Every structure is written in structure tokens, then in C-alpha cells.
Amino acid sequence: MATSGGDPQRRKTTQGGVSGARGGAHSVLVRSEKERWSSFPMGQRLMGPSRPSSSTFLLQQIIHHRHQESEPGQEETESLAMGEEEELMDSEESSESELLNLEGEFDGVLREEAVAEALYHLGRSGPGTEQVFLNLTLSGCDLIDISILCGYVHLQTLDLSVNKIGDLSCVSCMPYLLELNASQNRLTTFFNFKPPKNLKKVDFSCNQISKMGDLSSYQALTKLILDSNAIEEISGLELCSSLTHLSLAKNKITTISGLGELPIKILCLSHNQIEKIVGLEQLRSLKIVDLSYNQIKSLQGLENHDFLEVINLEDNKISELGEIEYIENLPLLRILNLLKNPIQEHCEYWFFIIFMLLRLTELDQKNIKVEEKVLAVNKYNPPPEVVAAQDHLTHIVHSVMQPQRIFDSTLPSLDAPYPMLVLVGPEACGKRELAHRLCRQFSTYFRYGACHTSRPPYFGEGDRVDYQFVSEEDFNKMINMGKFILTYNYNDHNYGLSRDTIEGIARDGLASCVHMEIEGVRSLKLTYFEPRYILVLPLNKKKYEGHLRRKGLFSRVEIDFAVSRVDHYIKINQKSPGFFDAVINADDMDAAYQQLSQLVQEYLGLGEDTAPRLAPPAGVKTPSRKVKKSVRGSCDVMDSTDRNFFMRLWTRFSTKKTPMEESSIERQYEAARQALMGKTPPHFTLLFQRGSVPAPLDNTHYASVSELQKIFEICEESFKIPFKHGWSNMDTHGGKYSELFHSCPWLKELPFESPRINDMKDDKSLKAPQKMSIQYEKVYLPHRRYTISLMTHPGSNIKPSLPPIPQGRRYNSS
Numbered sequence: 055m056a057t058s059g060g061d062p063q064r065r066k067t068t069q070g071g072v073s074g075a076r077g078g079a080h081s082v083l084v085r086s087e088k089e090r091w092s093s094f095p096m097g098q099r100l101m102g103p104s105r106p107s108s109s110t111f112l113l114q115q116i117i118h119h120r121h122q123e124s125e126p127g128q129e130e131t132e133s134l135a136m137g138e139e140e141e142l143m144d145s146e147e148s149s150e151s152e153l154l155n156l157e158g159e160f161d162g163v164l165r166e167e168a169v170a171e172a173l174y175h176l177g178r179s180g181p182g183t184e185q186v187f188l189n190l191t192l193s194g195c196d197l198i199d200i201s202i203l204c205g206y207v208h209l210q211t212l213d214l215s216v217n218k219i220g221d222l223s224c225v226s227c228m229p230y231l232l233e234l235n236a237s238q239n240r241l242t243t244f245f246n247f248k249p250p251k252n253l254k255k256v257d258f259s260c261n262q263i264s265k266m267g268d269l270s271s272y273q274a275l276t277k278l279i280l281d282s283n284a285i286e287e288i289s290g291l292e293l294c295s296s297l298t299h300l301s302l303a304k305n306k307i308t309t310i311s312g313l314g315e316l317p318i319k320i321l322c323l324s325h326n327q328i329e330k331i332v333g334l335e336q337l338r339s340l341k342i343v344d345l346s347y348n349q350i351k352s353l354q355g356l357e358n359h360d361f362l363e364v365i366n367l368e369d370n371k372i373s374e375l376g377e378i379e380y381i382e383n384l385p386l387l388r389i390l391n392l393l394k395n396p397i398q399e400h401c402e403y404w405f406f407i408i409f410m411l412l413r414l415t416e417l418d419q420k421n422i423k424v425e426e427k428v429l430a431v432n433k434y435n436p437p438p439e440v441v442a443a444q445d446h447l448t449h450i451v452h453s454v455m456q457p458q459r460i461f462d463s464t465l466p467s468l469d470a471p472y473p474m475l476v477l478v479g480p481e482a483c484g485k486r487e488l489a490h491r492l493c494r495q496f497s498t499y500f501r502y503g504a505c506h507t508s509r510p511p512y513f514g515e516g517d518r519v520d521y522q523f524v525s526e527e528d529f530n531k532m533i534n535m536g537k538f539i540l541t542y543n544y545n546d547h548n549y550g551l552s553r554d555t556i557e558g559i560a561r562d563g564l565a566s567c568v569h570m571e572i573e574g575v576r577s578l579k580l581t582y583f584e585p586r587y588i589l590v591l592p593l594n595k596k597k598y599e600g601h602l603r604r605k606g607l608f609s610r611v612e613i614d615f616a617v618s619r620v621d622h623y624i625k626i627n628q629k630s631p632g633f634f635d636a637v638i639n640a641d642d643m644d645a646a647y648q649q650l651s652q653l654v655q656e657y658l659g660l661g662e663d664t665a666p667r668l669a670p671p672a673g674v675k676t677p678s679r680k681v682k683k684s685v686r687g688s689c690d691v692m693d694s695t696d697r698n699f700f701m702r703l704w705t706r707f708s709t710k711k712t713p714m715e716e717s718s719i720e721r722q723y724e725a726a727r728q729a730l731m732g733k734t735p736p737h738f739t740l741l742f743q744r745g746s747v748p749a750p751l752d753n754t755h756y757a758s759v760s761e762l763q764k765i766f767e768i769c770e771e772s773f774k775i776p777f778k779h780g781w782s783n784m785d786t787h788g789g790k791y792s793e794l795f796h797s798c799p800w801l802k803e804l805p806f807e808s809p810r811i812n813d814m815k816d817d818k819s820l821k822a823p824q825k826m827s828i829q830y831e832k833v834y835l836p837h838r839r840y841t842i843s844l845m846t847h848p849g850s851n852i853k854p855s856l857p858p859i860p861q862g863r864r865y866n867s868s
């Protein structure tokens with residue numbers, strides 16, 4: 055027993071003996087109530103235990119009562135009482151009706167026998183000197199008077215839930231009490247007992263408490279449940295410095311107050327009349343907040359709670375999507391409930407909330423799927439690849455919906471793609487000027503492809519010279535008619551490269567030179583065009599900014615945006631080697647043009663002998679036809695398709711990486727080495743450490759026709775072995791390709807780089823098994839190796855140079 059004196063074990067046993075069989079049902083009750091206590095719910099208690107259990111206990115009480123009344127003549131009466139008990143226990147059916155009558159007679163006073171039955175968990179007393187029962191559960195016993203518990207000083211856990219108790223003063227005598235559950239009683243007063251020093255958990259839910267008192271003496275309190283009372287104001291908790299769980303659901307609270315800087319982690323204020331989230335500012339440890347069923351209109355007040363994981367705001371008055379901004383930066387928020395709020399009526403609601411709070415795992419009691427998160431991101435802030443894909447898709451769909459037309463000059467086919475040069479870079483970095491100069495100098499090769507734009511022309515800009523200026527309406531019409539290859543909206547103006555523009559240039563037998571921002575490039579990369587991309591980048595940001603300012607065309611915001619994109623371009627170039635074919639520093643326009651011109655000559659494979667025949671850079675005009683002829687020369691005998699076919703074939707068998715690729719790989723290795731050594735090289739070093747931008751191919755590497763011929767002979771052989779039947783009759787030197795080579799004098803002009811046959815022989819990885827013929831060793835393995843290396847080497851660019859300008863497709867305008 056938990057009284058101060060006597061042997062608790064012995065007394066309990068003795069009293070158990072007195073109670074005899076009547077204790078059985080009650081023990082069950084005791085256990086289940088014990089389990090309920092351990093869960094100690096935050097919300098409202100369940101209703102009391104089932105009637106039969108309570109009645110059985112009541113029965114015991116009544117019997118005991120009668121037993122006392124019948125004194126003196128104890129023995130006689132005792133046997134009578136026992137007889138009555140047996141009688142009652144035997145006839146269960148008759149006892150049911152009788153019980154109802156007997157219940158009315160129970161005075162609600164707790165007696166020692168009942169206590170004895172409800173005690174459990176033998177352990178050491180607080181001072182550690184005795185073995186005592188530490189826990190007592192008397193739940194659902196219709197108790198009114200529990201004053202007998204004054205004697206049970208060693209109790210540590212006391213469950214008095216679901217009774218009719220109005221006075222808890224006996225708790226004053228329990229200095230070791232840790233947990234007290236007095237929910238569903240008739241308490242009107244708040245903690246009307248002397249504070250047990252270590253009282254940690256108290257549940258007073260479902261009582262009639264209307265006012266909170268001062269709890270400064272209850273400093274050990276960690277959990278306080280006061281649900282379903284009549285409390286109007288939170289007070290008296292200021293010094294409860296250990297309080298981590300406070301629940302005041304179903305009260306009459308209108309304003310959150312009195313919480314100060316308490317270390318509360320779980321706060322439940324649901325079913326009140328709160329209109330604003332105030333008074334939580336200092337609750338820095340808050341993890342779970344339940345403010346459901348209130349009148350809250352705004353989420354303001356939750357913004358600084360970095361530990362918040364769960365917010366329940368079901369059935370409130372939150373209506374604006376913008377309110378989510380208050381909680382968007384909460385780093386740990388995982389669960390949000392906004393059910394039954396007007397905000398749910400927004401058509402964007404679900405994906406918008408998911409997008410704003412990407413960390414959420416559950417919204418409105420539903421798990422959020424990964425697919426939903428992806429959809430939300432693609433909807434509200436699509437990554438550049440998605441934007442490009444959407445742009446591409448739009449134009450494809452629109453063009454497919456139009457009557458089909460064959461763009462025969464730029465048609466994708468087996469042979470090399472239509473040649474295009476794209477200058478990429480931030481706004482007004484000078485790429486347009488470079489493109490114009492280039493097209494003037496290489497007028498026999500390139501023509502400037504003027505994009506369409508819906509922006510009004512700036513002073514000095516010519517229609518069809520710089521852009522094709524159209525109205526917004528016309529631009530949209532063009533989109534709907536599938537006219538564009540790509541579009542991009544920059545600074546609220548639309549830009550688009552039209553299919554007709556490129557086709558028109560191609561029909562004249564010229565390559566297109568266009569300029570655009572990176573977004574345009576991303577979209578263009580999804581098409582069948584395979585242009586060369588040259589990044590034109592102003593590295594001196596101050597100078598660039600000054601240049602933009604002096605132009606007088608741009609607002610402060612626009613200038614800042616343009617300047618910020620310099621770093622954006624640098625990052626792309628660093629992260630995706632090979633994305634651009636070359637990079638040019640645009641700080642000095644003349645130097646930039648020199649580099650560009652050099653690069654283009656190298657791309658085109660124009661040696662010193664051919665270069666002078668180009669138009670002079672400073673605008674001196676040379677009749678273009680003449681130049682065209684001299685450059686093309688004998689190429690005219692060969693259809694461009696055949697010629698391009700060889701180009702393709704060549705690239706497939708070429709093993710050597712372009713200097714661009716080599717230096718890119720070298721830079722990656724260097725960056726990795728330096729990173730391992732703890733050094734981070736500055737951006738520009740990485741970008742431009744090669745000094746002047748190298749051409750993708752060096753003229754000195756061009757293959758002679760004889761070298762090329764050898765390679766194709768090798769190819770022939772390599773095809774011969776696996777596909778013997780189709781090729782067996784073909785003579786190695788007199789075969790199809792060899793014949794073709796003799797009739798292709800233009801091959802001399804192609805900027806091919808020859809794979810070194812000797813290198814191939816030296817390569818150990820190419821050693822064939824003994825049985826293979828020497829021919830096979832020479833031929834088949836290298837071929838196989840090239841195929842593999844082409845397929846597996848990431849970033850490998852199968853175009854050895856800017857593809858040749860098609861001739862055969864040219865239309866005679868005359």
C-alpha cells in the first residue's frame with residue numbers, strides 16, 4: 055500500500071483477500087486505463103469506460119457499504135453479506151436491474167478496499183527506503199470524494215479520470231506525484247492543491263475550469279492538458295520553464311497570450327475563437343501547432359518559427375494564396391492542413407501550395423506525390439530545359455497543324471545538317487554587331503538571319519536589317535501558324551527565329567548567322583538543326599554595365615539583369631563543357647571580331663590562299679558570285695548530299711578529339727586536380743585559360759585525299775568482314791568508296807582531320823587475336839573502337855567543323 059506506514063505489499067494482498075473474487079473485473083479495468091494514460095492524448099478524452107466494469111466496481115462498493123452498516127454482530131453480518139454477494143454474483147440477469155437501483159445509492163466515497171484493488175506497479179518509494187505501489191488508477195468509478203487518498207503519499211502516477219470529483223486537495227499529500235490525470239471530472243478550481251515538487255504531466259481536460267491560476271510553483275510541469283473547459287484567457291504559465299506541451303482545445307480563448315518565452319513544442323488551441331496568430335513570437339521551440347477550428351484569416355505570426363513541422367489550420371478563414379508567403383521559408387515544415395478554408399477554392403490551390411512549400415510531405419491530410427511536386431515546379435518555375443522543351447513542343451505542334459510544306463533547303467537528312475552559326479550572349483553585348491560584320495566579310499558563306507520581334511525598333515535599327523519588327527498580335531499569329539523554330543520572351547518582348555527566314559537564306563545557298571540568348575539556344579538544340587554556337591561574353595562587367603547605361607535604352611533593373619547574366623553564362627560554360635563550341639571575350643569589339651573571323655575561317659577550312667579572296671573586313675565589297683565560284687570550284691560536280699554523306703561518315707570514323715574537346719577535358723581534369731588540392735580557380739581562368747579561343751580544328755591536321763582514301767578503304771574492309779555476302783565481290787581498291795574518292799576533287803577542301811593509321815597500329819587495345827588476318831586487325835578493330843568511343847564519350851561532338859554550305863539545293867532565282 056502507498057500509505058506512509060505498514061507493509062504495502064502485505065496490506066494490498068490482505069485487502070485483496072477481503073475483496074476476493076470481486077477484484078477480477080476491476081483489475082482488467084485498471085490495466086486498460088493504465089494504457090490510456092500512457093498515451094495521454096492532446097485532444098479531448100474518450101468517454102468513460104464501459105458500464106459493466108463500472109457497475110461491477112460499484113457493486114463491490116455497495117456490498118462493502120452494507121457490510122459496514124450491519125455492524126455490530128460482525129460475524130453474522132459478514133456471512134450475510136457474503137451470502138448476498140454470492141447471490142448477486144450468481145444471478146447475473148436479475149442483478150442487471152437491481153444494479154440500477156443500487157447505483158443510485160452509491161455515495162461516491164472512495165474506500166480503502168477499492169484503492170487496494172486499483173494500486174499497481176510496486177517500486178521504490180521517493181526516499182528510496184521502502185517498497186510501495188507507485189501507480190493508482192481509479193478511472194470511471196463515479197467517485198466524488200477521494201479524500202482517503204491523503205494517506206497514499208508515495209503515489210507517483212494517479213489516474214482519476216471519468217469520475218465526479220470536484221476537489222483534488224488530497225493531492226497536496228502526494229509530494230512524489232509525477233503524473234495526474236483528472237480529466238472528465240467536475241473540477242472548477244485550477245490546481246487547488248499544494249504542488250508536488252516534480253509534477254510533470256497534468257490532464258484536467260473536460261472539467262469546468264474557467265480560469266487559469268498562477269502555476270509558478272509548478273516548474274517541473276512539462277505537459278498540461280486543459281481541453282474542453284471554459285477558459286477565456288491563458289495565464290499563470292510564465293514560470294513554467296519546462297512546459298513543452300500545452301493543450302487548450304475547446305475553450306473560450308479569443309487571443310493567444312501569456313505564453314512568453316516558454317519552451318513549448320506542441321501547442322493545441324483548436325476549437326477556440328482566435329482571430330489572429332499573435333503571441334507566439336517568442337515560442338522559438340514550437341514544432342507542432344494546432345489552430346484548427348478558429349477564425350484565423352492570416353498566417354502572419356508563424357513566419358519565424360524555424361522548428362515548425364506541423365501546422366493544422368483546418369476550418370479557419372484563410373482565403374488568399376499570398377498568405378502562404380508567411381510560411382514558405384519554414385525549413386522543417388512537413389505537414390499542413392488547410393481543409394475547410396476558403397483558400398481551397400482557388401483553382402491553382404493544390405499545385406501552388408506544393409510549389410511554394412516543396413518540403414511538404416502531407417497537405418490537407420493527403421500525402422504529396424513526387425509527380426505532383428514535379429508538375430508544380432514545371433508549372434510555376436520550370437527549369438530552363440523544360441521551358442525549352444515546351445517552346446519546342448509548341449512550335450512543332452503548331453507547325454504540324456498547318457498544311458504541310460517541305461522545307462527542302464534545310465531539310466534534315468542523312469547527310470550533314472544545314473549549316474548555321476549562332477552567336478550567344480547577354481543583351482547588347484555586341485553579338486549583333488559581330489554577326490553583321492561577319493556576314494559582310496564572309497558574304498559568300500553567311501547571311502544574317504533577322505529574327506522577328508514584337509519590341510519597337512530602337513533609333514537606327516532597320517526593319518529586316520536588324521530584326522523583323524512585327525506587332526504583338528502578328529507575332530502571336532505567327533506562333534499559331536507554326537512559323538517559328540523557337541521563340542523567347544526577353545524583358546516582356548517576344549523574339550522568334552522563323553523557319554522562313556532560315557529557309558530563305560538556305561535557298562540562296564548560304565549559311566545563316568543569327569544571334570540569341572541562351573534560352574533560344576536551348577530550344578534550338580531540340581530541333582534538327584545542328585548549328586555552331588559561339589558564346590560572346592563581356593568579361594569586364596563594369597565596362598559592360600557602362601556600355602548598357604550609355605546606350606540609354608535600358609532601365610536600371612534591365613541593366614542589372616543583363617549584367618547578372620554574364621555570370622549565368624560563365625556557369626553554363628563551366629558546367630556543360632561542349633555546350634558552346636567556342637567562347638569569345640567581347641570586352642573589345644575589334645579584338646572579338648578578329649577572334650570570331652579567325653574562328654570562322656578555321657571552321658570553314660579556309661587557308662591563307664582562300665582567305666584573301668573573302669570580302670575585306672572593313673566593309674569593302676567584293677562581288678560575291680566570283681568568290682563563291684572560286685571557293686567552290688570543282689565541288690559543283692558532286693551533289694552536296696554525297697559530299698555531306700562523306701562528312702558524316704568521316705566524323706563517325708574520326709577518333710581524334712577536337713582541340714576544343716581536348717582542352718575542355720583538360721580543364722575539367724585541372725579543375726578536379728585543383729579542387730583536390732583545395733584550390734578553386736577563378737571563373738575566368740577556367741573559361742579563358744587557353745588564351746585565344748582555339749578553332750575546333752587546326753588546318754595543319756587536315757587530311758590529304760590519299761589519307762582519306764586509306765581510311766575509307768579501311769571502312770570498306772570493316773564492313774566486308776561482318777557482312778561478307780553483300781560486299782564480297784568488291785575489290786578493296788576498286789570498291790565503291792574508292793571510286794567515289796577518285797571522282798571527288800572537292801575533298802581536298804574539306805576540313806578533315808585524318809586519324810593516324812600508325813597510331814592505330816600502335817594502340818595496344820587494338821591488338822587482335824592471333825587467328826585474325828592482318829587485314830582484319832587493321833580494319834575491323836579500329837572501326838569497332840571508333841564506334842564505341844563515339845557512342846560512349848560524353849560531350850563528343852560528331853561535327854568536326856561547321857558543315858559545308860550546301861550547293862546542290864540552291865535554287866536559281868533567275
Ligand SMILES: Nc1ncnc2c1ncn2[C@@H]1O[C@H](COP(=O)(O)OP(=O)(O)OP(=O)(O)O)[C@@H](O)[C@H]1O
Pocket residue numbers: 479480481482483484485486487505506540541542544549550551569570571572573574575
Ligand atoms: N529569337 C531569339 N531567341 C532568343 N533570344 C533572342 C532572339 N532574338 C534576339 N534575342 C536576344 O534577345 C536579347 C534582347 O534583344 P535586343 O534587341 O534588346 O538586344 P540586342 O541589341 O540585339 O543585343 P546584342 O547587340 O547583344 O545582339 C538579345 O540578347 C538578343 O540576342
